[in-house]
Amino acid sequence: MPDGHVLEFSGLTKRFGAVTAVDALTARVEPGVVTGFLGPNGAGKTTTLRMLLGLVRASDGTATIGGKRYAQLTHPLQTVGAALEASSFHPGRTAARHLAVYAQAAGIRRPRVDEVLGQVGLADVGGRKVGGYSLGMRQRLGLAYTLLGDPGVLVLDEPANGLDPEGIRWMRGFLQALAAEGRTVLVSSHQLTEIQQTAQDVLILARGRLVFQGSLRELTDTDEQATVVDAPDRDALARALDAAALAYQPMRAGFVVAGVEPVAVGAAAAAQGVALSALQRRGPALEEVFLGLVDGTREAPSPTPDVTASVEGGAR
Ligand SMILES: Nc1ncnc2c1ncn2[C@@H]1O[C@H](COP(=O)(O)OP(=O)(O)OP(=O)(O)O)[C@@H](O)[C@H]1O
Structure with missing residues (x-):
């Protein structure tokens, strides 16, 4: 089983001219759980992921995978599988052919293509041209691509986009199973409801700044009981x-x-x-807390009070 790696952002900043898309982001993403990367449109999520994957150069700070920058990884596809929103597949090629091309380039054996198509539920349609795929099927293909190298880290940008309710339920269980195997799973979304039932931890970004990092449980652990x-x-x-x-x-x-x-x-x-x-x-409704954090009308909940810490400590 591949090992998950800690993802670490340290003072990560990206400026596009006058716009600071990501502003001194410092956060850690741990293996073994699904971590949601939340924020409204334009918050800087995609830019952060692009810096993590070496697709955009940071203006300042670092983003590392198991302590290494993406460019330093010896076997990138076998270490981190990533599907960013605009994954483009040539419409005239079959899904299997697409994956075979990537597999060959990365030195991954050909039978792995059929394995990952099976894993994402595309076994029967792998021989069809991608041009005829629905959005949901493309999402599954994007996921199949991320799994090709059997990586310990998965980074997915809005993976539930275009999936029907059954597809969303499937994706949820699938990502949780990958995390339970010890992998690091980071999933971005602009909708709390999409992440709510999948993720255990969340990073919340608003206007390029981190406004919350912690578990979903801590998010609503406020004084407003x-x-x-x-x-x-x-x-x-x-x-x-x-x-x-x-x-x-x-x-x-x-x-x-x-x-x-x-x-x-x-x-x-x-x-x-x-x-x-x-x-x-x-407690206060999660959605209420999320929106308040994002629009700046609410402060992040303070760290868990001592009394809870000692109760939990005593139970161990
Ligand atoms: N190449 C670029 N040039 C200039 N500005 C950019 C560029 N890429 C992103 N931005 C700006 O940076 C900010 C953050 O964008 P980003 O796409 O990272 O946000 P996001 O949280 O991923 O949003 P979405 O959910 O809409 O994808 C936005 O103000 C965006 O307009």
């Missing part, structure tokens, strides 16, 4: 909350009590003998 509580007798519940001086907002799913833990809300209800039908903690 609330408790949602409900009871068959809502009037009695309202009286119990009033008696405990807890402010609440009636919603369809129950009452939302902002900034109060479920245990305190449950105790208030119990004190008045009110039976509950629901009691749960609610």
Whole structure:
């Protein structure tokens, strides 16, 4: 099994004239998990990936794969498989022929072509000309190309573009399986919803700057917790909350009590003998946090508080 490598960006900067497309990006991408590279259109994701792959020269800083710049890799296709958005395939060539050309150039044995076509679900159509491929089939072909050298690192730009819901589900499972094998998988997207169910970690870029790096779980681990509580007798519940001086907002799913833990809300209800039908903690919606970070109205969540660290440390 190929080893994943750490991807490291250090002060990475790219200026196009007056435009700073990527601004002092410092981040690490670890093997073994799918990492989402998120940001709105124009945030600088593609430019970052192009610098990582040696396609664009950085104005400043470095981007390395296992400690080496792309140009220093002895066997690039066997180390990192990359599919950037505009992967172009000659329409008059078959998918198998395309892959065979790349395989030969990289010293990869020919049977590998059929293997990767099978892996991405194109085994039956590998002999067809790419000109007749749907966008989703081209995406799969792009992925097949990245897998040719059985690399430990995969870098994919918007791989779900053009896929139907079934294709998106397939891609999700496929990328997670590759990461579970120990590979490094970096996937860019401008849509949180696309990444949400695939990635464990995320880097979020806005206007060329890193606004968040961490796990998706940490992203919503903010102070904006609330408790949602409900009871068959809502009037009695309202009286119990009033008696405990807890402010609440009636919603369809129950009452939302902002900034109060479920245990305190449950105790208030119990004190008045009110039976509950629901009691749960609610964090801010992920989408809300993402958009706030991107438009600058929200700060990145602070590092996990000490109390959580010691609980987790104690459990180990
Ligand atoms: N070759 C170039 N010359 C001049 N400006 C460029 C060039 N390439 C990118 N830019 C600019 O750099 C910024 C970042 O673009 P980039 O394509 O990296 O963003 P992105 O996050 O990948 O967006 P998208 O999701 O739309 O691809 C944009 O303002 C873009 O116009």
